[in-house]
Amino acid sequence: MNSLLLPLLILVLLELFEAWWQRADTMKGVLEHCYHYYHKSVFLFFLMHPTFYFMLLVILSTHILNGWMITILLLKSVDIFFKIALMYSLFIQRKYDDAIAAIIDQPLSPWIFLTGVSLYPFLLFYALT
Numbered sequence: 001m002n003s004l005l006l007p008l009l010i011l012v013l014l015e016l017f018e019a020w021w022q023r024a025d026t027m028k029g030v031l032e033h034c035y036h037y038y039h040k041s042v043f044l045f046f047l048m049h050p051t052f053y054f055m056l057l058v059i060l061s062t063h064i065l066n067g068w069m070i071t072i073l074l075l076k077s078v079d080i081f082f083k084i085a086l087m088y089s090l091f092i093q094r095k096y097d098d099a100i101a102a103i104i105d106q107p108l109s110p111w112i113f114l115t116g117v118s119l120y121p122f123l124l125f126y127a128l129t
C-alpha cells in the first residue's frame with residue numbers, strides 16, 4: 001500500500017504545481033503564462049510540466065505499461081503540444097481563426113485547473129493496481 005501511496009501523492013503535488021503556474025482568468029492568459037517560459041527556453045517550458053516526466057519515471061521504475069499509463073501519457077502529450085501549437089499561432093505567427101479567438105477569450109472557471117489533480121491520480125491508481 002505504501003508503494004502505491006507515494007507515487008499518487010507525488011503526482012498530486014506535481015499537478016498542483018502545474019495548476020498553480022498555469023492559472024489565469026482566460027485560456028489566452030494560460031497561453032501567455034506558457035509562452036513566458038517558452039520564450040525563455042523551450043526546454044524550460046518542457047521542464048514546467050514535471051508530471052509528464054514523473055509518469056515516464058513511474059513507467060520505467062514499475063515496468064508497467066498498460067492502457068491506463070498510455071492514456072495518461074497520451075493526454076499529457078496532447079496537452080503540451082496543443083499548447084505549443086496555440087502559442088505558435090497566437091504569439092509567433094500572430095494569426096488565428098475568429099473561432100479560436102472567441103474561445104480563448106472566454107473566462108475559465110477557477111476549478112478547471114484542478115482537473116488534472118482530480119483525473120490523473122485516479123488513472124495512475126488504476127494503472128498500478
